[in-house]
Amino acid sequence: MKKYRASIITIGDEILIGQVIDTNSAVIAAELNKIGIWVHRKLAVGDDTQAIIESLKEEEQHSDIILITGGLGPTKDDITKQVLCEYFGGKLIVNEKVKEYVLYLFNEVYRRPVIEVNLKQAEVPDVCEVIHNKRGSAPGMIFRKKDKIFFSMPGVPHEMKGMMEDDIVPMLQKEFITQNIIHRTLLTAGVGESFLAEKIKDFENALPTWIKLAYLPNNSMVRLRLTASGENIDKEINSQFEQLKKQVADFLVADEDITLETKLGKILNEQKKTMATAESCTGGYIAHLLTANPKSSSFFTGSVVCYDKRIKESVLDVDHDLLEKEGTVNETVVIQMVKGILKLMGSDYGLAVTGLMGPDAGGEDKPVGTVWIGVGNREKIETQEFHFRFDRRRNIEITAVNALNMMRKFILKKVDS
Amino acid sequence: MKKYRASIITIGDEILIGQVIDTNSAVIAAELNKIGIWVHRKLAVGDDTQAIIESLKEEEQHSDIILITGGLGPTKDDITKQVLCEYFGGKLIVNEKVKEYVLYLFNEVYRRPVIEVNLKQAEVPDVCEVIHNKRGSAPGMIFRKKDKIFFSMPGVPHEMKGMMEDDIVPMLQKEFITQNIIHRTLLTAGVGESFLAEKIKDFENALPTWIKLAYLPNNSMVRLRLTASGENIDKEINSQFEQLKKQVADFLVADEDITLETKLGKILNEQKKTMATAESCTGGYIAHLLTANPKSSSFFTGSVVCYDKRIKESVLDVDHDLLEKEGTVNETVVIQMVKGILKLMGSDYGLAVTGLMGPDAGGEDKPVGTVWIGVGNREKIETQEFHFRFDRRRNIEITAVNALNMMRKFILKKVDS
Numbered sequence: 001m002k003k004y005r006a007s008i009i010t011i012g013d014e015i016l017i018g019q020v021i022d023t024n025s026a027v028i029a030a031e032l033n034k035i036g037i038w039v040h041r042k043l044a045v046g047d048d049t050q051a052i053i054e055s056l057k058e059e060e061q062h063s064d065i066i067l068i069t070g071g072l073g074p075t076k077d078d079i080t081k082q083v084l085c086e087y088f089g090g091k092l093i094v095n096e097k098v099k100e101y102v103l104y105l106f107n108e109v110y111r112r113p114v115i116e117v118n119l120k121q122a123e124v125p126d127v128c129e130v131i132h133n134k135r136g137s138a139p140g141m142i143f144r145k146k147d148k149i150f151f152s153m154p155g156v157p158h159e160m161k162g163m164m165e166d167d168i169v170p171m172l173q174k175e176f177i178t179q180n181i182i183h184r185t186l187l188t189a190g191v192g193e194s195f196l197a198e199k200i201k202d203f204e205n206a207l208p209t210w211i212k213l214a215y216l217p218n219n220s221m222v223r224l225r226l227t228a229s230g231e232n233i234d235k236e237i238n239s240q241f242e243q244l245k246k247q248v249a250d251f252l253v254a255d256e257d258i259t260l261e262t263k264l265g266k267i268l269n270e271q272k273k274t275m276a277t278a279e280s281c282t283g284g285y286i287a288h289l290l291t292a293n294p295k296s297s298s299f300f301t302g303s304v305v306c307y308d309k310r311i312k313e314s315v316l317d318v319d320h321d322l323l324e325k326e327g328t329v330n331e332t333v334v335i336q337m338v339k340g341i342l343k344l345m346g347s348d349y350g351l352a353v354t355g356l357m358g359p360d361a362g363g364e365d366k367p368v369g370t371v372w373i374g375v376g377n378r379e380k381i382e383t384q385e386f387h388f389r390f391d392r393r394r395n396i397e398i399t400a401v402n403a404l405n406m407m408r409k410f411i412l413k414k415v416d417s
Numbered sequence: 418m419k420k421y422r423a424s425i426i427t428i429g430d431e432i433l434i435g436q437v438i439d440t441n442s443a444v445i446a447a448e449l450n451k452i453g454i455w456v457h458r459k460l461a462v463g464d465d466t467q468a469i470i471e472s473l474k475e476e477e478q479h480s481d482i483i484l485i486t487g488g489l490g491p492t493k494d495d496i497t498k499q500v501l502c503e504y505f506g507g508k509l510i511v512n513e514k515v516k517e518y519v520l521y522l523f524n525e526v527y528r529r530p531v532i533e534v535n536l537k538q539a540e541v542p543d544v545c546e547v548i549h550n551k552r553g554s555a556p557g558m559i560f561r562k563k564d565k566i567f568f569s570m571p572g573v574p575h576e577m578k579g580m581m582e583d584d585i586v587p588m589l590q591k592e593f594i595t596q597n598i599i600h601r602t603l604l605t606a607g608v609g610e611s612f613l614a615e616k617i618k619d620f621e622n623a624l625p626t627w628i629k630l631a632y633l634p635n636n637s638m639v640r641l642r643l644t645a646s647g648e649n650i651d652k653e654i655n656s657q658f659e660q661l662k663k664q665v666a667d668f669l670v671a672d673e674d675i676t677l678e679t680k681l682g683k684i685l686n687e688q689k690k691t692m693a694t695a696e697s698c699t700g701g702y703i704a705h706l707l708t709a710n711p712k713s714s715s716f717f718t719g720s721v722v723c724y725d726k727r728i729k730e731s732v733l734d735v736d737h738d739l740l741e742k743e744g745t746v747n748e749t750v751v752i753q754m755v756k757g758i759l760k761l762m763g764s765d766y767g768l769a770v771t772g773l774m775g776p777d778a779g780g781e782d783k784p785v786g787t788v789w790i791g792v793g794n795r796e797k798i799e800t801q802e803f804h805f806r807f808d809r810r811r812n813i814e815i816t817a818v819n820a821l822n823m824m825r826k827f828i829l830k831k832v833d834s
Contacts, residue, residue, distance in 0.1 A: 015446075015459065016457070017600075023438050039434065040468065041468070044458065062471075077629075110609075194492070198532040198534060216431045283704050287722045297725075311719040346731075394575055
C-alpha cells in the first residue's frame, strides 16, 4: 500500500522572527498522524512571494499532500492567496457564497460594519475549490497539480483546527486509502531519559524492526512511544507495550498519552475524592493545570495563591512567629499550608508549595531554586525538599510536575494500604 | 552590506507527529533577530538519515548560517551527530574535555552512576569545533563548508537557549558584521485586526517602502510592529512609531513589546499599589500570568481559586441564598467576589471572574461562554458580561485578557480622575 507523505508549510514573518510560536503545525501533524499520514517535513517561510513559491516547488517534490496555513488575513502583509493564485495560474474572482457569509458574520455575529478589506476575503482563485470557514471570514482553498493536492487554511489557530477536523481530515480519509498506524504511549516521571534507556536496553534491542521506540522527555517526565504501521499488528504491539510497562513500572504514571494532571484527575474522580492547592511560588499554575481539565469541577475544590507572606498567615493559618523567624520556605511552613488548605477548602486531599523561583531570592536566606512541597490528608502529610537550577518559568513548571506526582503517589499509596 | 540569511533545522519525530510543539526554533529566531540576522526558513524533519541529509543540502542553498537543534540525546533514536559526521566527512572520536565534563556532571551534580550511553556523548566528529554545554552532557558542534557555517545544538530547550546566548550569538556577532535592524512594537487590546487595518490605512500607505508594518493578532490583542533595517534610521522609524501610537491611542495597551500582564504589573509598581484575584472559571490562570513576572511579589498579594461553589460562600463571603437562587454566573456574584477578595487579601485593587468555559454548562442555566468580570477597589466596582464562543482553553485565555485589560483601564482611570 502506498505510504502518503505530507508537508506542512506555515507562512508568516512573525514565526520567522520568533515573536510567535507555531502551534498550528503541531495541531495539523497530530490530526494527520491519527489517520496514518506521515508528516515528512514542516517548513516555515515569511510573507514573501519568492520564499512562498520556492517552498511550494520544494515541498511538492517531497510530498503528496501539502498543507499550508497562514497569510490569509485581510491585511496588507497577508499575501498567501495572491501567491497561490499566481502559482496555480488562476485569477481572483468573487465567490458569492463566501461574500454572503462574510456579510452575515459582520451583520449578525460581530455586529460591526463590514469594511472593504473584509469583503476582499470573498475573492478566491478561480482554479481552487473553496472550503467554507465556519469560524471566520477567510475561506480555505484546495488546489490540485498532477497527483499532488494542496490545502490552504487560515492561520488563526481555532479557525485552522476547525477546518482540519470538519473538512480536511474527512476528505483525506475518503480520497487517500491510508494505512493503519498505531502509537502506544506511556508516561513516566522522576527518572532521566538516559537512565530509562539503559534500563530498557535489552527490551529495545529485542524489538522487531518494524516497531519504533521513541523517548519524549519534557520537564521531569519522559514519554515512551511505540509506533508501528501495517495490518494485523495490534496483537504484537500490545504485547510489546505490556512488556515495556513492566520494565518501567517504578516510574509509570499513565499507560496512555495523557498528562500527569489528567491522570491525577482520573484517579480522584474514580475514588470520588477531592483536592485543593495552596500555592506560593507556583502562583496558581498548579490550579491552572488541574482546571484545564473540563472534568475538574468534580475533584478540584479550589486554591489559595498566598503570594504575600501575610496571606499565608491570615488565610491559611500559618504561624506568625514561624514566618518571622524561619522565613516562608521550610518544612514547617509547607506542613501548615497543607493543614490550612484542607481546613479552608474542606477537601479530602491538600497540596502545598513554597519556594524561590528566581531570578533572585526575594529576601529569603536560601538559594534560588529551593522548594518545599507537601501533600496529605487529615491523617498524614508527606513533604520533600527540592533544589532546582533553571530559569523562573522552568522552575515553576518542574515544581508543578513534582507536586502533582507526589500527590498522585500519596493517593495511590492510601488505596494500596 | 551583505544581508546574511539563516535557516533553522529542527530534528525529531516528536515534532512531526505533533506530540511536541517546537518552541526551540522560536527562541533561536528571536535571538538571531536581535542581532540583525534574518531567518529565511525554518524546517523540521524526523530522526531519519535521508531526511536530515536532504535538509542540510537544501538549507545550505538557501542560507549562509544553518542552525540545527535536536537529536543529540543519548538514546538510540537520536542520530543527528552520526549524520552530521557522515555529511561533513569525519569520524567520531572521543573528546577528552567533554568526557571529563560528563563524568563531573554525573559524579558531582546528578550524583547518579555514569552509564555507557552517557559516555558516548563525549564522542564528536573530528571535523567539528566543539561548543561546551554548561547545562547538559551533549556538546554543541560547529561545522564549516565553503562560506557556510553550521551549528548543531541539543534539543533540550534550556540547554539550547543557554548555548545560543552564551556561545553562538557572541560568535555570530564577531564573525558576521550584521546590519542594524530596528523593530518598534506596540500592543493593542479590544479591537480586531481588520478594523485596525482600516483605521490606519492611510498611515500604512504613506509609510516609506523600507519600513514594514506587521499585524500580529493573538487572543483579543493585536500587536503592530514596524521594522526597518539600515544605518541612521532611528529618527525616521521613531517618528513613524509616534504617529502610529496616536492613530491607535484608543486601544493602546503598551508602546513596547511586552505582554498585557507585564504592563499591568508596571503600572501597579509605579503607583506602589497591589491587586488580588478571585477566580472561578479561569482556575488560577490569571494569577499564573501575573506571577510569571519576577517582579510580581511587590504588586500581587494573591488569589482565591473558588472552583467549588461552596468556596465562593465560605472563603469569599458570597451570599448563600443568591448562589442557590441565581446560580454562580451573574453580576451580583462577581461584585461580591470582588468585595470578598479585597477584604480577604487587603489589596488596593481586586479582580473577579465567574463564567462557563465549556464544553458543557455544568448545571448552570446559561449558555456556555457566558462570563462576568468585575474589577474595582473599595470605592467602586465595574462589571461587564461577555459571551465567548471558543473551546475551553481559548475561553480561559480570552477571559484572562479581558479581565486584565479591564483592571488596567480601571486603575488608569482612577489616576486620571
